[in-house]
Amino acid sequence: MTDAVDMRVSIGALELKNPVLTASGTFGYGLEYDDFFDVAVLGGICTKGLSLEPRHGNAPARITETSGGMLNAIGLANVGVEAFCTDKLPKLRERGVTVVPNIFATSVEDFVSLAERLDGEEGVAALELNVSCPNVDHGGLEFGCDPVAAARVTAAVRAATRLPVWVKMSPEAGDLAGVARACESEGADALTAINTIRGLAIDIHSHRGKIANRTGGLSGPALKPIALRMVWELSRAVKIPIIGIGGVSTWQDAVEYLLAGASAVQVGTASFVDPRAAKHILDGLASYCSQRGTTPEQLTGAMI
Amino acid sequence: MGLTWRPDRAYLTGLAVAGTRKPVSTRAMHTLPLAQRDDLGNGYYVLWFDSPAPVAASAGQFTMVRSAEWGVAPLLPRPMSLLSGGSRPSMLIKVVGEGTRRMAEDPMGQPYNLLAPLGHAWTPLPEGHRPVLVAGGVGVAPLVYLAEELSAAPDALAPISLYGGRTTRDLPLAERLEACGELAVTTEDGSRGRAGRVTLLLDELLAKAAGSGDKLAVYTCGPHGMMRAVAERAEAAGVWCRASLEAPMGCGYGVCLGCPVAKRDGSYFYTCVDGPCVDAKQVDWTKEVF
Ligand SMILES: Cc1cc2nc3c(=O)[nH]c(=O)nc-3n(C[C@H](O)[C@H](O)[C@H](O)COP(=O)(O)OP(=O)(O)OC[C@H]3O[C@@H](n4cnc5c(N)ncnc54)[C@H](O)[C@@H]3O)c2cc1C
Numbered sequence: 151m152t153d154a155v156d157m158r159v160s161i162g163a164l165e166l167k168n169p170v171l172t173a174s175g176t177f178g179y180g181l182e183y184d185d186f187f188d189v190a191v192l193g194g195i196c197t198k199g200l201s202l203e204p205r206h207g208n209a210p211a212r213i214t215e216t217s218g219g220m221l222n223a224i225g226l227a228n229v230g231v232e233a234f235c236t237d238k239l240p241k242l243r244e245r246g247v248t249v250v251p252n253i254f255a256t257s258v259e260d261f262v263s264l265a266e267r268l269d270g271e272e273g274v275a276a277l278e279l280n281v282s283c284p285n286v287d288h289g290g291l292e293f294g295c296d297p298v299a300a301a302r303v304t305a306a307v308r309a310a311t312r313l314p315v316w317v318k319m320s321p322e323a324g325d326l327a328g329v330a331r332a333c334e335s336e337g338a339d340a341l342t343a344i345n346t347i348r349g350l351a352i353d354i355h356s357h358r359g360k361i362a363n364r365t366g367g368l369s370g371p372a373l374k375p376i377a378l379r380m381v382w383e384l385s386r387a388v389k390i391p392i393i394g395i396g397g398v399s400t401w402q403d404a405v406e407y408l409l410a411g412a413s414a415v416q417v418g419t420a421s422f423v424d425p426r427a428a429k430h431i432l433d434g435l436a437s438y439c440s441q442r443g444t445t446p447e448q449l450t451g452a453m454i
Numbered sequence: 455m456g457l458t459w460r461p462d463r464a465y466l467t468g469l470a471v472a473g474t475r476k477p478v479s480t481r482a483m484h485t486l487p488l489a490q491r492d493d494l495g496n497g498y499y500v501l502w503f504d505s506p507a508p509v510a511a512s513a514g515q516f517t518m519v520r521s522a523e524w525g526v527a528p529l530l531p532r533p534m535s536l537l538s539g540g541s542r543p544s545m546l547i548k549v550v551g552e553g554t555r556r557m558a559e560d561p562m563g564q565p566y567n568l569l570a571p572l573g574h575a576w577t578p579l580p581e582g583h584r585p586v587l588v589a590g591g592v593g594v595a596p597l598v599y600l601a602e603e604l605s606a607a608p609d610a611l612a613p614i615s616l617y618g619g620r621t622t623r624d625l626p627l628a629e630r631l632e633a634c635g636e637l638a639v640t641t642e643d644g645s646r647g648r649a650g651r652v653t654l655l656l657d658e659l660l661a662k663a664a665g666s667g668d669k670l671a672v673y674t675c676g677p678h679g680m681m682r683a684v685a686e687r688a689e690a691a692g693v694w695c696r697a698s699l700e701a702p703m704g705c706g707y708g709v710c711l712g713c714p715v716a717k718r719d720g721s722y723f724y725t726c727v728d729g730p731c732v733d734a735k736q737v738d739w740t741k742e743v744f
């Protein structure tokens with residue numbers, strides 16, 4: 151019986167129903183799924199990256215497919231934190247969804263303002279700091295690649311909210327473990343890893359970049375081995391929980407991430423292929439645990 | 455020109471076609487075996503699926519489609535206009551890359567995932583207007599569906615279809631448009647119909663309508679440049695015009711934000727949820743999509 155398995159996981163002080171979440175920017179605001187499945191069954195959803203003001207995003211083309219993956223440069227188009235709090239969050243709350251707003255800013259002050267705004271809202275489980283967006287001119291990667299800058303953002307947000315703070319790691323940090331330890335020591339409750347890696351695709355007929363921004367973040371199955379390796383390294387570098395992201399498309403992928411040291415996973419690009427992907431992964435993981443008489447918590451870091 | 459448009463026909467007035475845009479239906483993932491594939495030549499195919507749970511679609515809506523057996527490449531589902539819905543959903547495909555190549559070659563019976571129906575259908579024909587369907591190449595699919603919907607409607611006014619292709623081999627399903635009303639075609643090489651672009655026919659039709667005072671409603675789908683030319687002419691003539699937009703798509707249901715098309719007000723349409731069928735006047739046709 152799958153429902154006999156205890157699927158709950160602890161991310162620091164926060165308990166999640168199960169370890170399957172959805173990744174920021176790949177699941178909208180969680181309200182687009184009514185026709186497909188009940189999003190409240192998931193461990194949680196990370197929203198599209200929210201900024202203080204609404205953003206239109208980059209000019210098209212914004213996405214292109216590559217071998218076993220895709221590049222995107224959306225440019226953090228989003229409704230803004232205010233519209234999120236008034237239009238989206240109440241509905242998510244009503245449905246019992248575990249909500250993790252993903253926040254993005256170009257300055258420490260703005261990160262703090264975002265955290266303060268969301269701190270006052272009911273129904274927010276944690277905050278995910280996007281210090282690793284590769285697709286905007288300022289702010290993103292600069293914080294995520296430099297341990298000092300990452301620590302500054304973490305400390306400031308930590309002081310501004312009572313909510314758990316998750317910091318999303320950039321795979322482009324030369325010293326990933328250094329950034330991770332800096333965030334941990336400034337009070338991050340968990341690390342989520344990884345964001346996309348910048349890639350490039352060129353149209354050989356027009357000789358132009360396939361996306362208008364030229365470079366875009368690589369996501370999907372092509373990213374998985376790299377992301378899995380980074381999750382494994384991170385889990386050895388810090389004591390706080392790691393949430394694994396990168397190409398999780400099947401329940402088997404989720405098991406691998408847990409074994410590598412993740413306490414939970416986020417499903418990203420797979421939701422484009424099938425909007426029910428996260429639910430299928432959760433169901434598959436539950437029956438795997440049931441069959442092996444284990445739990446997600448026991449699988450975490452169990453790689454031999 | 456092959457066009458025999460007679461504005462004095464009785465059926466040109468007083469018609470409102472209700473029901474071309476049914477209430478928003480539930481989107482669902484349908485896993486269906488590939489039931490039939492018609493080879494229309496020159497890389498065009500019609501794919502048919504058998505769907506026990508009917509796909510409650512209207513003309514202009516689309517589906518995100520890929521085979522359940524493709525593994526991780528091609529990864530993303532491909533947006534395709536629905537050519538029909540119900541228990542026998544179908545689509546017209548043109549082979550342009552790996553995804554469509556597989557659609558043209560996968561064996562019968564292979565399971566496909568169709569997320570459908572998606573997006574906004576065509577806006578219903580405004581009362582008293584004569585429908586004019588302007589198609590370019592594979593963009594004909596949602597217009598064939600519309601023409602057939604219009605002819606099934608009880609008091610339907612037969613559409614005038616203007617259809618342009620590069621050559622005579624690039625006019626798939628022309629006969630289905632013809633069966634629903636009047637059809638005039640153009641080819642760039644003159645191998646069928648008038649030589650030149652389809653806007654040539656539209657210019658003539660708009661001029662006639664201006665003279666007779668008849669009200670036209672233009673529906674268009676085709677390459678961006680063609681739709682732009684159609685939209686500009688319709689606007690200049692003060693004629694109602696709807697276009698079915700094309701954009702790269704990641705998800706098809708509004709979460710990836712990968713499918714923007716610039717609007718005149720400086721913001722974007724998200725083609726999959728705000729379109730694909732939109733008011734042509736709101737589009738900033740000067741901006742690129744790909
Ligand atoms: C709403 C909508 C409805 C569509 N309806 C139809 C239809 O009825 N029949 C049909 O044959 N095609 C239709 N298309 C286009 C179709 O989606 C693309 O041709 C298809 O995705 C190409 O896939 P591929 O793997 O064969 O080619 P790829 O290898 O992905 O690309 C090959 C070429 O096709 C272009 N392309 C890729 N994606 C798109 C896209 N979304 N739209 C247009 N060009 C694209 C690329 O720029 C490239 O030049 C529609 C697109 C949209 C957005």
Ligand SMILES: Cc1cc2nc3c(=O)[nH]c(=O)nc-3n(C[C@H](O)[C@H](O)[C@H](O)COP(=O)(O)O)c2cc1C
Nearest residue numbers: 173174175199222280344345369370396397418419
């Ligand atoms: C279209 C798209 C938009 C994204 N937007 C965001 C975002 O707003 N904030 C963020 O932190 N990550 C964003 N990401 C990154 C994902 O959350 C995730 O880290 C990445 O896609 C890797 O996971 P995947 O391979 O499962 O997709 C985005 C990814 C994609 C594909």
Ligand code: FES
Nearest residue numbers: 705706710711726
């Ligand atoms: S295709 Fe994903 S938002 Fe339109």
